[in-house]
Amino acid sequence: MVKFIFAVHNHQPVGNFDNVMEEAFNLSYLPFTETLRRHPGVKVSMHFSGILYDWFEKNRPWYLDILRGLSASGQVELLGGGYYEPILAILPAGDQASQLAKMRDYIVHRFGVSPRGVWLAERVWEPQMAAVLARAGAAYTVLDDSHFFSAGLEAKELTGYFTTEFEGRHLSVFPIDHELRYLMPFADPERTIDYLRTFEGRDAALVMADDGEKFGLWPKTHDLVYKRGWLDRMLTLIEANCGWLQTAGFSQCLESAGSKGLVYLPTASYHELSQWALPGGSSQLLADLWKNAHQEARPFLRGGYFRNFFSKYPESNSVYRKMLKVSAQVSAAGGAGSESLWKAQCNCGYWHGVFGGIYLPHIRKAIFSNLIEAARAAAAGGSDGNFELKEEDWDADGRPELLIETKNAGFYLAPAKGGGLWEWDYAPRSVNFSAVISRRPESYHGSDGAESIVGPNKAGRREGELKKHIFYDWHRRMNLLDHFLHPETRLEDFKKAAYGEQGDFVLTEYDWKAAREADGLKVSLSRNGSLWDGDRKTAVRVEKDVKLRADGSWAADYRVTNRGAGPARIWFAPELAFSFSNASVCHGGERKEVSCVRFDDPVWGGLELEFSQPVLLWAFELETVSRSEEGMEKTYQGSVILPGVKKELNPGETLEFSMEVRPV
Structure with missing residues (x-):
């Protein structure tokens, strides 16, 4: 039988x-x-x-x-x-x-x-x-x-x-x-x-x-x-x-x-996932090998396994590490916050295959919301003004990150990656305002059609017009990355990540020190670097004091100093990246002479930005093109905002610029 x-x-x-x-x-x-x-x-x-x-x-x-x-x-x-x-x-x-x-x-x-x-x-x-x-x-x-x-x-x-x-x-x-x-x-x-x-x-x-x-x-x-x-x-x-x-x-x-x-089984999942877990080029190579292999050889063609997604997608690694951190907090608190923690462990937002997965912002943000709620429950009873700063290699890249937390907020800074703020949790709304994902190559971007789940070896639809929306970021999108733009850069160039970066500050390491202040904690980051003005290289120092407040707001005070022997024309523009619920919250485009701007999100509440001097403000929708069960789709992940200041600095002269960022 x-x-x-x-x-x-x-x-x-x-x-x-x-x-x-x-x-x-x-x-x-x-x-x-x-x-x-x-x-x-x-x-x-x-x-x-x-x-x-x-x-x-x-x-x-x-x-x-x-x-x-x-x-x-x-x-x-x-x-x-x-x-x-x-x-x-x-x-x-x-x-x-x-x-x-x-x-x-x-x-x-x-x-x-x-x-x-x-x-x-x-x-x-x-x-x-x-x-x-x-x-x-x-x-x-x-x-x-x-x-x-x-x-x-x-x-x-x-x-x-x-x-x-x-x-x-x-x-x-x-x-x-x-x-x-x-x-x-x-x-x-x-x-x-x-x-x-x-x-x-x-x-x-x-x-x-x-x-x-x-x-x-x-x-x-x-x-x-x-x-x-x-x-x-x-x-x-x-x-x-x-x-x-x-x-x-x-x-x-x-x-x-x-x-x-x-039987002893190795680390594995179904074959398709082992392919998806590989970086784009390797994933496509395995797919080609599988397609052309003899039937008897296929069982021995193996890809990666689930944990590879943490190295493939830095955003996945970040949420995984945060989950482990919150799990330890919940355990230490006797289980307070357990239910929210367990919800945050739902696998779908940690990876990407034929479904949207990590590219679905509402799924990704639900993980963060539950983790923030779990951490808040575990820390119940703490003082509003207490700040905890930990220096640790959070993402296992060999360099330390700064994890700064208070009752109402979490601020995660990466001194080794341009001094960027890659996570900003606002506990009163259970939101990570920085929960965006960068645009990166996927193996299916170069194909004529995307695989669909309608059946094996059947191509799903891929609208040809989506190809013009496929761009790749050369760095992870986060707050407080310090750009020096080429004078002929246009907003469209910056949106496509196809522009002239004149400085060497975006991905390089900053020195740092921290000090208590009356209303919070100040992290001072600094770096001596260079920028190019035409064919001439000029020594420049960037200092930024990031002021983190107990109410969850923050500010950044910048000093950009010309340390060279001659004048330098600069277009300084620190990057901001916010995970709004929809694109209508922050319309893309260029605005001149902006001193203050407010974004009202119907889901996550408002954000207000205030600048110490009028700026040229750029904004664009951060959109990914990824695979879903029906083929390819374009998804809004958040908005990138770029306040820019242009100035010619004489030797020894300093540009001072500040901005305030606060929930409203």
Whole structure:
């Protein structure tokens, strides 16, 4: 008898829009369940993330009653996992246990069953996970067959579950058949049955486990799966072939068959993610090698793994490091802020693949909002005026950063990267005003079309007009990066990052010292560098006193001194980058003689900028072109604002310039 384990994983990220949740429910989750109920003889395993369970409790509690009935009848086996869909392998041990326990306790309380299996987000596996899951009471997990191929197993051997271990703790692991993953639901149901029939006469258990959203929410799939009856026909065919084919849950297979043997799986996820985790050039090279490789060679073509996203995207590294920091604070505070911390561990905003991921600003900002709320809860009772300054190598680049925090704000400075302010948290609104992402090359930017999730090897749409919006930043976008512009620079040139940078201050290291002030903390940064005036190189010193205030506002007092032997014409323009909720908050363009400007954000509140002298103010929308489930899309990430001052400095002369930045 061939056993077929049909499993779906349903999830929406923390911070997703409510209308998207509604759409997912109406197009995918509900019709899938309704169709399943019409075929009571077909068993299915289901995993829902805690984000969905919370949404159901609030908006569709009757749907949970349906799931309870399906579970009680034995038709549906519910899987556990990290409640807020984290990548468990990257979490501190305490958070791993807590996320797993929260999901287990919810399922026990709501459905009256204790889940035996764990769904791993993005099927990200590291060897120690065997012990982590076993300690949490799990009997099994489900991973891609590519994990097993990397361990030297062949496809013909993957007809059941295996046993792995770490530190003597055992865990059963089921392999997902990639052929079934690609067939369902994109091929006719008969092709899936034909594939399963090739195992007839063998004691085989085959697994199709994948995103439930491909059954209705992905582009064009609702019409395919429900209106054209794909799922109903699939389940009918399963019932019609019950003489040799039986659907089963994972637990049923554990009880009815023994392990296929011991296996040790390397760090891995599904093949596509291992490709996406590589830098753009390497990612494309692996894709080309995979496309041209013989079938028998493909199992040994491996890319990176999930942690590579932290080196690929500095913004991902920053939020990951902040998550670890806040986790330690929450732990030290006896768990205060835990719920917000766990929400912030939802994986979707930490990486990018075929979905928007880190390029989706509302998902990225939701992580920061929850981390800020968690940190605030952990620090409850602290004094408004207390400042804590830590110097540490925050991002593992070999150079120290400055982490400055008070009750109402967090200010993170990078002296080694131009003295920039890369994070500005404002706790009263739970917002990181600096949560932008830079424009960088992606492997798909150079292709004629972007891969879509509509099906394997099918090109999604890519509007040709988007090509003109693909620009790359040569540095990470952040506040207080000190530009000296070529006199012929235009706003459009600066927007495209195709202009003349006359100074050497943007990416270089500043000296620093800190001192207490009556209303806050002053960080004085300085650097002796150079700028070019035509063909002539001139020595210049930049000093900036960054004044951080307990109320969450800040100011920067600049002194730019000509240390050369002759006069120097300068166009000095310190960069600002703010993650507004939409482009209409800050309209792009050029404004002259600006002394004060205000931006009113309907989501995050207002910001006001005040300058010590009238400036030429430039602003442009920071927009990325990235891949989504429907192809390419342009996304507003924030606004870059450039207050500029032009002046000719004689030898020894100093330009003094100040700006105030405050929430209003």
